[in-house]
Amino acid sequence: xxxxxxxxxxxxxxxxxxxxxxxxxxxxxxxxxxxxxxxxxxxxxxxxxxxxxxxxxxxxxxxxxxxxxxxxxxxxxxxxxxxxxxxxxxxxxxxxxxxxxxxxxxxxxxxxxxxxxxxxxxxxxxxxxxxxxxxxxxxxxxxxxxxxxxxxxxxxxxxxxxxxxxxxxxxxxxxxxxxxxxxxxxxxxxxxxxxxxxxxxxxxxxxxxxxxxxxxxxxxxxxxxxxxxxxxxxxxxxxxxxxxxxxxxxxxxxxxxxxxxxxxxxxxxxxxxxxxxxxxxxxxxxxxxxxxxxxxxxxxxxxxxxxxxxxxxxxxxxxxxxxxxxxxxxxxxxxxxxxxx
Amino acid sequence: xxxxxxxxxxxxxxxxxxxxxxxxxxxxxxxxxxxxxxxxxxxxxxxxxxxxxxxxxxxxxxxxxxxxxxxxxxxxxxxxxxxxxxxxxxxxxxxxxxxxxxxxxxxxxxxxxxxxxxxxxxxxxxxxxxxxxxxxxxxxxxxxxxxxxxxxxxxxxxxxxxxxxxxxxxxxxxxxxxxxxxxxxxxxxxxx
Numbered sequence: 206x207x208x209x210x211x212x213x214x215x216x217x218x219x220x221x222x223x224x225x226x227x228x229x230x231x232x233x234x235x236x237x238x239x240x241x242x243x244x245x246x247x248x249x250x251x252x253x254x255x256x257x258x259x260x261x262x263x264x265x266x267x268x269x270x271x272x273x274x275x276x277x278x279x280x281x282x283x284x285x286x287x288x289x290x291x292x293x294x295x296x297x298x299x300x301x302x303x304x305x306x307x308x309x310x311x312x313x314x315x316x317x318x319x320x321x322x323x324x325x326x327x328x329x330x331x332x333x334x335x336x337x338x339x340x341x342x343x344x345x346x347x348x349x350x351x352x353x354x355x356x357x358x359x360x361x362x363x364x365x366x367x368x369x370x371x372x373x374x375x376x377x378x379x380x381x382x383x384x385x386x387x388x389x390x391x392x393x394x395x396x397x398x399x400x401x402x403x404x405x406x407x408x409x410x411x412x413x414x415x416x417x418x419x420x421x422x423x424x425x426x427x428x429x430x431x432x433x434x435x436x437x438x439x440x441x442x443x444x445x446x447x448x449x450x451x452x453x454x455x456x457x458x459x460x461x462x463x464x465x466x467x468x469x470x471x472x473x474x475x476x477x478x479x480x481x482x483x484x485x486x487x488x489x490x491x492x493x494x495x496x497x498x499x500x501x502x503x504x505x506x507x508x509x510x511x512x513x514x515x516x517x518x519x520x521x522x523x524x525x526x527x528x529x530x531x532x533x534x535x536x537x538x539x540x541x542x543x544x545x546x
Numbered sequence: 547x548x549x550x551x552x553x554x555x556x557x558x559x560x561x562x563x564x565x566x567x568x569x570x571x572x573x574x575x576x577x578x579x580x581x582x583x584x585x586x587x588x589x590x591x592x593x594x595x596x597x598x599x600x601x602x603x604x605x606x607x608x609x610x611x612x613x614x615x616x617x618x619x620x621x622x623x624x625x626x627x628x629x630x631x632x633x634x635x636x637x638x639x640x641x642x643x644x645x646x647x648x649x650x651x652x653x654x655x656x657x658x659x660x661x662x663x664x665x666x667x668x669x670x671x672x673x674x675x676x677x678x679x680x681x682x683x684x685x686x687x688x689x690x691x692x693x694x695x696x697x698x699x700x701x702x703x704x705x706x707x708x709x710x711x712x713x714x715x716x717x718x719x720x721x722x723x724x725x726x727x728x729x730x731x732x733x734x735x736x737x738x
Contacts, residue, residue, distance in 0.1 A: 362677045366673075366677050453670055485725060515723075
């Protein structure tokens, strides 16, 4: 795999393709084209930039997404901690958001000092160029095909709010998210041609210290039935980045993140557990998940709200994910029948 | 609301000027003393310590020091103001504020583990002030909290403030959740 990476390096060099410039520590390139995603000045993705597709994607108001990762030639991801992969310095990831046409591409990069930088690029109407958005973001850009016909670019603070809530700020690129044992009921999961998964990464030698057990038995969320698996997976992909037992929100004792390395205390942290947030009009002893009682379950109430004071997730969405809400609601309503109860 | 934010920014820019970059880490005692200094000079008590009426007029109720809006004080619906330059209503305790953002209640900053900052870490506190979001990643913190000024505190000053707040008496006081603006309440439960 290291050899493969070097081959790409050589092929590109022979083809006269400019390799991405090293990004200065204090700023990102002004143009997306200069981040190393594309060949030359066009919008053709470089062959050494790898597409991927997490099995439990984040809901972003129905935006179509494309995702890529690039690792510096000769480097590998340290997978010794399956839930907190250590990415090499220089790793770059992109995520493109589209409603009818591409609107935004988000970019994160690991700098030489180990820190991560975040930026968003805004596409022009022609889809030929994307420029770095201000660090404060851009609110309510016209977007006829988006919910409410507008689209908001997040601020860098908001990027950090989500990405730095997890043990590793790379979200959606993990042993569980890239498991070849994909969940067929996962809402909004996309099949992407050529997307790399855990086995492909291992075969290409882009992982080191990966437990062979994870290849023999790819990660899968333990659940009482397929619907519960999908519901827990959705909560993992959409809520677990912040609500986990290792990050800064561990103080809430609310875990929605699944773990490959050990059992995750998801159910024990929500079922029958009093909610610290009490929605207006709800009883003071409202619980996070009341088995069989959707109306008494704060998780469902917050998923179904887009009141900025109540909604979950609190940012990055202005439209309820009705498909996922239906999935989670059915799970809550049928919960007493589950053996995992 | 913009004018209110501007006033808050102007009034508290002095507080932000106390931030000093590059200072070496202080000893624990020094840090707590500096935190107390910053808390008492930056207006934290103004909103987070409820006012009570005394023969001399409103005064901070120091038995509830920095414990936020008293949970026993259930606020009726906020008055609806006519269109015009008056946009804010304030409870006599100075702990509940109504404006175009809805109704906000000042937070319990004492180290009570269930209702205050007792389980918080310095990172939780720093992230909250820096991002202007509850717990650093939740809903936006509402006016009149002067986040635009306070987010300019340097890390040492924020750590000092947090260290001091962890030493004050814990007060068990569950502050209510903020309320949405009246106009937004009806239509915001199923997205848009």
